[in-house]
Amino acid sequence: MKTLILLLLFSTISLSIAQPSPDPVLDIDGNLVRSGTEYYILPVFRGRGGGVTLASTRNETCPQDVVQEGQEVDSGLPLTFTPVDPKKGVIRESTDLNIVFSAASICFQSNVWNLEEYEGELVVSARGVSGNPSQETLANWFKIEKLDDDYKLVFCPTVCDFCRPVCGDIGVTITENGIRRLVISEVPFKVMFRKA
Template sequence: MKTIILFSLAFIFTAYSAPAPAPVLDLSGKPLRTGAGYIIIPVDNLVNGGLYVRDLGKKSCKPGVVLSYNEEAGVPMTFTPVNPKKGVIRLSTDVNIQFSGSTTCDQSNVLRLKYDKGMKQYTVMVGGVEGNPGPETLDNWFKIEKSTIDDAYKFVYCPTVCSYCNVTCSDVGIVEDKDGFRRLALSNDPFSFIFYP
């Protein structure tokens, strides 16, 4: 019995003393802060512009996240972890991602994953819910991971806010739709970027 108790205490101590994941860094080398605005800048020389929200609907409002074709910097984004009191955004942890300002479709600016029937794949839209981690908000949580390109990052859809939910993890990349818009979507080719403060 003493052995079991000692083993349990050792396990609890090890679990709570595990180091926190590394912080996500902006272009100046400072950790990303909860609620602060950052512009996403592509690192691929063939890709210009930044991310913004665009109404992609023909008959009804359909706000999707797209990459600009010109040199526009894009719209600042904020990041909120599961525990919003945590001041630093860390690698491999669930975060809500939100555009600053208002959208054209009178919906929230929080990113969410949604299946696009026309593209026949999951794309990143807005209209998600901030906070409230669990199965009802599973599509609203993303992770920031290191890209294979030095000092760059990528978004990954692989939420862990629901321990019993069945989730298929995937990188988030740029996919061109039939109208020529470069949209954020699940992809085997991740979109690599840096954070501009």
């Protein structure tokens, strides 16, 4: 009986040790992307707009949504990444994280990215809550995943074991006013990260 218990204990420990951490996310200089450090999210493809920023995309000034700058020379606003475990210093692929703009908004809002429905689309806005991974904050958790040699942003939170969120890549849709709004899309927005 002792042999069986020891074997089960060893098997359990081996399985928990054998799972490697996901690969770290790298910036355009090949350095680790770190929690709490400011970065710009930039498009990989030149000539297709600039970095991400905040803008009014609705019929009123506030709230502001996450959009892509129209000109590639515009880097957008700096932002930080905070992993689900805030003690972790390195951002890793396919792990839940909050994305927060560092700059102040003209609107009274948190600047924490979240996903909300607007006019039939799932739009990335900036009215989320940082931290507190749970069912209540499900819309505030994003992931960075590898896409070829670059990255894409994904909404598919795993902070709630029993929740079944809509999952999808973050892409860009162009509104009637020519604003490049970030939304759930079948075509992912291929991005890279540059330290601010």
